[in-house]
Amino acid sequence: MSQQSRSQQIRKFLTFGAIPLSIFLAVLVYPFAQGLFLTFTNWNGFKYTKLAGFENYTKSFRDPTFWATLGFTLKFVLVSVILVNAVAFGLALLVTSKLKSSNIFRTFFFIPNLIGGVVLGVIWQFIFNTAITAIARKFNIPFFQDSWLNDTNKAFWALIIVTIWQSSGYMMIIYITGLISIEQDVIEAAKVDGASPLRMLTAIKIPLMAQAFTISLFLTMRAGFMAYDVNLALTGGGPYRTTELISMHIFQEAFAFGHFGTGQAQAVLMFFMVAIAALIQVRISKRLEVQQ
Amino acid sequence: MNNPSKRRSISKKVIFGLGLFLSVSYVAPFLLVLLNSVKPKFDILANPLGWPVNFTWDNFQEALRKMNFFRSLVNSIIITTFSVSVLIIFSSMLAYYLARTKNKFTKTTFLILVASMIVPFQALMIPFMSIFAQFVSINNRIALIFFYQGFGVALSTFLYHGFISKIPAEIDEAAAMDGANDFTIFWRIVFPMLRPVTATVAIVNSLWIWNDFLLPRLVLTPETQTLPLSTYLFYGQYSTQYGQAMAGLLLAVLPIIIFYLVLQRQFISGISTGAVK
Numbered sequence: 001m002s003q004q005s006r007s008q009q010i011r012k013f014l015t016f017g018a019i020p021l022s023i024f025l026a027v028l029v030y031p032f033a034q035g036l037f038l039t040f041t042n043w044n045g046f047k048y049t050k051l052a053g054f055e056n057y058t059k060s061f062r063d064p065t066f067w068a069t070l071g072f073t074l075k076f077v078l079v080s081v082i083l084v085n086a087v088a089f090g091l092a093l094l095v096t097s098k099l100k101s102s103n104i105f106r107t108f109f110f111i112p113n114l115i116g117g118v119v120l121g122v123i124w125q126f127i128f129n130t131a132i133t134a135i136a137r138k139f140n141i142p143f144f145q146d147s148w149l150n151d152t153n154k155a156f157w158a159l160i161i162v163t164i165w166q167s168s169g170y171m172m173i174i175y176i177t178g179l180i181s182i183e184q185d186v187i188e189a190a191k192v193d194g195a196s197p198l199r200m201l202t203a204i205k206i207p208l209m210a211q212a213f214t215i216s217l218f219l220t221m222r223a224g225f226m227a228y229d230v231n232l233a234l235t236g237g238g239p240y241r242t243t244e245l246i247s248m249h250i251f252q253e254a255f256a257f258g259h260f261g262t263g264q265a266q267a268v269l270m271f272f273m274v275a276i277a278a279l280i281q282v283r284i285s286k287r288l289e290v291q292q
Numbered sequence: 293m294n295n296p297s298k299r300r301s302i303s304k305k306v307i308f309g310l311g312l313f314l315s316v317s318y319v320a321p322f323l324l325v326l327l328n329s330v331k332p333k334f335d336i337l338a339n340p341l342g343w344p345v346n347f348t349w350d351n352f353q354e355a356l357r358k359m360n361f362f363r364s365l366v367n368s369i370i371i372t373t374f375s376v377s378v379l380i381i382f383s384s385m386l387a388y389y390l391a392r393t394k395n396k397f398t399k400t401t402f403l404i405l406v407a408s409m410i411v412p413f414q415a416l417m418i419p420f421m422s423i424f425a426q427f428v429s430i431n432n433r434i435a436l437i438f439f440y441q442g443f444g445v446a447l448s449t450f451l452y453h454g455f456i457s458k459i460p461a462e463i464d465e466a467a468a469m470d471g472a473n474d475f476t477i478f479w480r481i482v483f484p485m486l487r488p489v490t491a492t493v494a495i496v497n498s499l500w501i502w503n504d505f506l507l508p509r510l511v512l513t514p515e516t517q518t519l520p521l522s523t524y525l526f527y528g529q530y531s532t533q534y535g536q537a538m539a540g541l542l543l544a545v546l547p548i549i550i551f552y553l554v555l556q557r558q559f560i561s562g563i564s565t566g567a568v569k
Binding site: 004107228 | 321339397398408412416420438441541553559
């Protein structure tokens with residue numbers, strides 16, 4: 001490419017880059033930077049009068065409900081990442097197994113993903129609170145007679161079930177793309193050598209589509225940390241704020257209780273958790289990809 | 293020689309059976325909603341799985357009115373269409389600039405854009421509302437569309453950037469020789485070649501914006517609320533009117549499911565290129 005002169009470069013910037021980048025700065029970068037700064041002040045949502053050091057952070061760490069939320073969130077992220085990906089990979093294998101009906105199956109598996117978490121959450125709230133309990137009473141099945149959403153432990157699994165149902169279709173698409181990208185020659189060669197289906201899966205298919213796992217694990221992990229809609233619509237954090245994921249906790253802290261400083265400090269902590277977890281995960285996955 | 297093929301046909305049947313079972317379970321919640329949306333309340337409580345005996349359309353009439361269905365639908369359509377169109381214009385132009393002008397500034401900017409994708413909205417939600425309160429109070433729909441530009445530009449630019457980098461720069465240079473200016477070169481020559489990515493950008497962003505809840509909840513008022521918001525509020529108020537609640541939920545999911553079934557192929561290919569990039 002021929003070298004552009006300085007004035008040409010500036011003209012290009014003004015024509016193509018200036019507006020979108022200014023909006024990006026105003027909407028994302030500035031509020032993020034200000035949010036970071038405000039955690040070190042005594043901000044009350046409108047103004048601040050003095051710097052407060054790490055007070056907002058130490059206050060958060062002294063709050064037992066914040067620790068409970070952190071624990072619940074980490075458990076949710078771990079379990080949902082494992083199960084969503086296991087189910088999604090299973091679905092992808094099923095859909096790529098050369099059935100005539102696989103396109104229709106794929107269509108069905110993807111449908112929940114089209115609908116927002118809030119609407120999905122209230123549909124399942126009806127299922128757990130009303131439909132299942134009504135059936136359980138009719139057929140006298142004690143395990144389902146009380147709504148799962150009234151029990152912290154069962155509500156956790158309700159959240160997991162809805163999350164799997166919601167996002168496995170999307171991750172399935174990523175795994176399908178990975179499976180399709182494997183060259184047919186390699187598979188044929190392995191078949192000729194007499195590889196069993198299981199060995200074919202673990203020794204050939206999975207290593208050759210490692211990138212799909214990197215992407216999908218990253219996306220599910222990020223979604224797990226950020227989950228809000230399903231949480232709000234399904235359990236609303238109840239019973240007694242025991243099923244609040246970190247996102248909802250931050251929202252409540254700031255907008256329901258007016259603790260803007262600590263709420264924002266927890267939001268910053270959440271950002272670092274996502275960033276660190278993502279870096280570690282991508283680094284490990286990339287190393288596994290390279291080894292192959 | 294007969295045995296392996298027989299075994300294969302049995303395993304095919306097992307896989308088919310499993311697929312059928314899973315497909316039914318994935319759509320079962322929607323079928324349950326559909327089934328109960330045409331039943332009176334007491335039939336739902338008596339047997340949520342039963343076939344509708346006392347068939348009724350009343351639930352739909354009530355739900356349409358109470359959740360202001362058509363107003364919310366129009367709001368959703370306006371906000372999604374405008375946000376996505378402007379996003380396509382801005383992000384394709386920005387990606388063109390970043391891909392074609394190589395200097396320290398564009399390289400750093402691109403890295404910052406990519407890194408910003410990891411920032412969760414929650415991390416800036418609280419100061420966000422105090423910074424933009426005034427803007428929101430003037431016109432909350434325009435404010436929301438503006439916000440979506442800021443939150444959507446990184447991923448969309450990233451998608452366009454990958455594609456534009458593969459288009460040879462000689463094409464632009466030849467057009468420049470013929471005396472076309474930058475703007476014309478981009479819109480007349482480059483942009484039409486970006487159609488596959490534009491489809492991906494449009495689908496990925498439409499799904500996200502159509503279903504978004506947290507940001508509209510903070511920004512919009514009852515008159516401008518979108519479908520997910522009005523559905524949530526309606527369900528909160530009338531959740532014990534089971535029939536009406538089910539009708540409302542069905543109305544809420546119907547538009548996007550119809551859209552998906554019509555444009556299925558584009559959806560799937562758009563999602564897969566968008567995610568794998």
